[in-house]
Amino acid sequence: MLIMTALHVDFWTWQTLHPFLWQWLPFEVWYRALLTLLCTALFWVLSRYLWPDVDPVELKLIEQEEEGRPTFDD
Amino acid sequence: MTTDAGFILLLYLTVLLTLGYYSYRSTRATPEDYFLAGRSLGPVLLFFSVFATNITAFTFLGVTGQSYQLGVGMYGFVAFGTAFLTPAMFYIVGFRSWLVGKRYGYMTQAEILGNRWDSRAVSLVVLALTLLYTIPYLVTSIIGAGTALEAITGGALPYPVGCTLVVAVTTIYTSLGGMRGTAWTNVFQGLMFLIVGLAIFVLLSQELGGVVAATEGVLATRPDLLTKADxxxxxxxxxxxxxxxxxxxxxxxxFVRLMSSRSTRFLKTTVTIYPLTVLLTFAPAVYIGLWGSWALPDMSGRLDAVFPLMLATYLPASLTGLGLAAILAAIMSSIDAMLLTISNLVLRDGVEPRVSLPSQEWVKWGRLVVAAVALLSLIMALIRPGTIFAIATFAFTGYACLVPVMIAALYWRRSTSQGALAALLGSAVLLPVYHFTPYLDWTLWGNTLPIIPLLVITIVLLVGVSCATRPATHATHRFFSLFDSIYQKKAP
Incomplete structure (x- = not known):
């Protein structure tokens, strides 16, 4: 997230116009569009490898397990 | 307004009412079904109900008008954060909130935060702040709807008539269909402004001689609009x-829409495709404004009229009607969500802890509160208080100051109710000082907005007071034993 934030606050390209892709996409537009697509790729990786899948049935099982477990107050 | 445009507007409103009626017939008379669609939203309903709720008239009227004046930098300025940080926060805050909501039956932020620290005071302060920030935001949306309708129809629908029409139709389908009704209408509305927005972008570019000719026109007359330097x-x-x-x-x-997801898989889908849809919605709006600076010179005093005037000048009347429907779709998909959520907050967090009623009665009261809030907001919008826009601006900062407290609740075991209260109240007190007085302007280094010092103050209060007080051990265990179970079992 820090890298994406740094890439977004790109003060080193503040005045950059070129490369002007296909004569209608100035640097500011295609760079930002590329970052947006990178976000989608990052979130896909996050969803696939870092974010646990939980369905309601599993939550119910966890609930049943927890009922027999001692709490901090016990 | 032409007959074609009027017919399209009527057709659009009729579809919304029909969807509301069919949702009414399939909604069971329980609060969870009425306010959260039984926590059963699938991938399409969840994505569009979150996305359409977050897109407002600002996307079409505000972004287009500002791009006319400030250029292509508007995409990075307003849209990129939405494409990047918003879905990231859906994971950071939304996933864990969904887990405890599903496990313990919570629906709202006030319920989750109150139970996390076992504190009725935290729950009440969060309820008060969310209502304080949401009601003015709702009123500004209605004002936006009335203003847009009057501008686009050339006065055929005067401001009071436009406001009343939008509020009446939204109230009917929202109070009838509840969350399920608004989710279905949001799919229709989201598709409407995505597809119509892209179609208008393509057709306008053709009318202006193609994307290259239109952009070269801007390069010749206003090259400053193609970088963000100036x-x-x-x-x-x-x-x-x-x-x-x-x-x-x-x-x-x-937030409550995220809580309505049937499964984490659908939350993941929403997070993954959210940036793409932001790009597809905001980029055409930015280019329409940019080309407007070349095709419609001298609009600097009427920036909100750039989008409707580009349509009226370059496209046939029937497409102007579609553009109007797309703008209304963006506005109404936010108004319906706010109406339903305010009703949920008032009943769930304000009334339910003190009053015991059967399920059917809660739904009946839910519908009545939706209608009452709609009427109250309409009256405020018709009065058009001069300070409402200033209040709405600070509401966004206020919402952002709630986020450190929400993150602490879900990630920091050592956080305490006293720390949360200090952070919530501290930021709520300083917020109007920043927005309505110059006393603290000296803390805004380098042209930053008040959000930066306010976030720093919120975090310092949260951490400092939490470290000086004792945490609620039982409530902490309830939350974190669930998170530990999930991450230990499902670690990749």
């Missing part, structure tokens, strides 16, 4: 990255 500072650029995307996950009307 119109944005790094300080404001960074501040704006935080303010809007952080605020979104704290919007109670977006």
């Amino acid at each position: 119109h944005f500072t790094p300080g404001s650029w960074f501040s704006y990255l935080l303010i809007s995307p952080l605020a979104v996950v704290a919007f109670p009307h977006v």
Whole structure:
């Protein structure tokens, strides 16, 4: 997230116009569009490898397990 | 307004009412079904109900008008944060909130935060702040609807008539269909403004001689609009990255939609495709404004009229009607969510802890509160208080200041109710000082917005007071034993 934030606050390209892709996409537009697509790729990786899948049935099982477990107050 | 445009508008409103009626017939008379669609939203309903709720008239009228004046930098300024931080916050805050909501039956932020620290005071302060920030935001949306209708129809629908029409139709389908009704209408509305927005972009570019000719026209007359050097500072650029995307996950009307997901898989789908749809919605709006600076010179005093005037000048009347319907779709998909959520907050967090009623009665009261809030907001919109826009601006900052407290609740075991209260009340007190007086302007280094010092103060109060007080051990265990179970079992 820090890298994406740094890439977004790109003060080193503040005045950059070129490369002007296909004569209608100035640097500011295609760079930002590329970052947006990178976000989608990052979130896909996050969803696939870092974010646990939980369905309601599993939550119910966890609930049943927890009922027999001692709490901090016990 | 032409007959064609009037017919399209009527057709659009009729579809909304029909969807509301069919949802009414399939909604069971329980609060969970009425306010959260039984926590059963699938991938399409969940994505569009979150996305359409977050897109407002600002996308079409505000972004287009500002791009006319400030150029292509507007995409990075307002849209990129939404594409990046908003879905990231859906994971950071939304996933864990969904887990405890599903496990313990919580629906709202006030319920989750109150139970996390076992504190009725935290629950009441969060309820008060979310209502304080949401009601003015709702009123500004209605004002936006009335203003847009009057401008686009050339006065055929005067401001009071436009406001009343939008509120009446939204209230009927929202109070009838509840969350299920608004989710279905949001799919229709979301598709409407995505497809119509892209179609208008393509057709306008053809009318202007193609995308290359239109952009070269801007390059010849206003080259400053093709970089961000003359119109944005790094300080404001960074501040704006935080303010809007952080605020979104704290919007109670977006938060409860995340809680309505049937499964985490659908939350993941929403997070993954969200940036793409932001690009497809905002980029055409930015280019329409940019080309407007070349095709419609001398609009600097009427920036909100750039989008409707581009349609009226270059496209046939029937497409102007579609453009109008797309703008209304963006506005109404936010109003319906706010109406339903305010009703949920008032009943669930304000009334339910004190009053015991059967399920059917709660739904009946839910419908009545939706209608009452709609009427109250309409009256406020018709009075059009001069300060309402200033209040709505600070509401976004206020929402963003709730986020550190929400993150602490879900990630920091050592956080305490006293720390949360200090952070919530501290930011709520300083917020109007920043927005309505010059006393603290000296803390806004480098042209930053008040959000930066306010976030620092919120975090310092939260951490400092938490470290000096004792945490609620039982409530902490309830939350974190669940998170530990999930992450230990499902570690990749």
